[in-house]
Every structure is written in structure tokens, then in C-alpha cells.
Amino acid sequence: MLAQLREVTKRYVKTEGVRDLTLDIDEGRVMGVLGLNGSGKTTMLKLMAGLLFPTKGEITVLGGPPRANRAKLVYLGETDALYAWMTPHDGERFMAGLYKDFQPERYHELLDFLDVPRRKTKAMSRGERGRLRLAMALSRDVKLYLLDEPLAGIDLISRERILKSLVREWRTGATIVLSTHEVAEAEGLFERVVFLKEGRVALDTKAEALREEGKSVVSTFREVLG
């Protein structure tokens, strides 16, 4: 078991992020966390990344509390927070200085594959920055990648490239937890899908099981959350 959440509740001052979340996440899987805005996707990922503490309940990630294992996982957040002066080359030094598991060779391959221009981020489009951020994140060799909306607000071509790079970089044994509303495009990538609604699990199933029933992740998204 790679991660476990046991009756996890996260309450903010006035609202609840997630409520009574219980999930087991296996090794070597690609899991989709799907839900509308405010359904608790980001809260769930941040809790697993050790960036938030649960109000109630228990989380184990990679055999310990998330905060203790932060160096052993990748969390790619939603906010586009790259330094304006940073070039992909600076990004490499930045990552190599921070993380022992950073793989420069893989980073260069990813920059090429994702077609990231070699200029300062302030001169890049949103899609290009998104691709750079993903190249930085996927160049680390870890067991758990938590990717919060890596496809949001990014053009179609970039989204396709990002999805392909996820397939390309995904190694047996590594787990990707990816939240998105771009359900249709990411559909084929998911083995398991967890639908969140108002902070709770509305449905937790295998993607192929939905298709056996003649449904799709997209149609189920509408059915469960619509």
C-alpha cells in the first residue's frame, strides 16, 4: 500500500475541504481524482503531500506521515509560481540543488518532448509554463506523483503533449494521482477514478469496469456529479 487515508476531514474556517475521506492507494497505478470546483480535489492532494494537516483522521503516505516523506514525493500544485527570470536551464540548477532524486537527463528529454522554449518564463505562454513545470516535476524519481490540474487552462496541443509525456514517463511501480476536469482527454490514462462531491467520495471505481457497463468516465462524471 502506497498511501492510506482514514476518515480524513479537513475543515477550513468556514467550509469543509474534505469529509470522512477513506481511501487506499496502491503502488503502480494511475488514479484520477475527478470533481467540480470546490469538491475537495486540491485539499485531498495537499493533505497527501503534507502541505495541509487534517482536522480529523489519519494519513499515511509511503509508510509514514506525509510531512516526514515530503522529499520522497512530487506535488505539482495548481498555481503557476515560477520565477519570472527563470529559464529551463535555471530550472535545472534549481531542481538539482533541491532534490537528490532529480534526473538531469530525463529533464532534458522532457524539455525536448514537451517542446519547452529555452527562454525566461515571463516570455512564455501559459501552456509553455505548464509544460516546463511538468518537466521539472516528472524529472524527479519518486514513487508518488501528486499532480493537481496539470491540464487546466492549457491549450489543446499542450494538453495532448502532457498526457503523452505522462504515459512515457510513467514507470512501473510509480503511482500518479492526477486531478482534472479535462475528463475526456485523460480518460484513457486512468485505471481507477475517484469522484469527489462536496468533499466526499461519490464513486470509486475502475475505469475499465465503467466501460464494461457501456459507460465512460465522461458519462459517469455527468451522471455522478452533474
Next chain:
Amino acid sequence: MDAGPIYVQIGQNVRRLMAREDLRPGDKLPSARELAQTLGVNPNTVVHAYSRLEFEGIIETRRGLGTFIRLDAPVRTMKKEILRKAAQRYATEARALDVSQEEAISMLKEVLDAGTAS
């Protein structure tokens, strides 16, 4: 994405390519990872599709070399299977239109002849 499990769709595609002889016995298939990347699907799904085709005696994995169409793959049977399914669809339509068997057969012949002429 079409309806139905993705591993089933991949299996059907391989069969169809073989029935059309776009893929022949002895041909190498793309690796699971390559195909997954091309299709934008999970590599485990392709592995699952391949393992079913292997179980059915259609493909084989040669260690260190890759995945190949078996030399004794039942291509003729597969061709027949696909043709039968298409015939069943045609027959269903003909019955729904309430046309006689003779009429349905002569229409099929007409279409087939037109195909060879063009």
C-alpha cells in the same frame, strides 16, 4: 474514445489489422509502452490487451525481443469471424426492413459486383 473497455478495443484492432493482412504472422507489434503513448492510454491497459491476445494464441512474447504475431495465428478463422459479424449486422438490417432472403442476397451480390467493377 469509443464505447467498451479499452483493452477489448485494442484486441479488436489487432484482429482487424491481421484479418486485412496489414499485420502478418511474424510481424512485430509496438511495445506496450509505445502503443500506450500513441493512443494516450495507460500502459497497463495495453499489457492487459496483449496478455489476452497471447492467451488466445494470437501473439507471443519473445524474451528481450518484443511481441510478435504468432506464425500459426488463425488468420483465416479471424477473417471469417469478422465477416460473420458484418453479415449478422446486414441480416439484422434486412430483417428489420422485412425484405425477403432472396432480395437481401441479390442486393449483397449487386453491391459486391459493383465493388469489383469500380
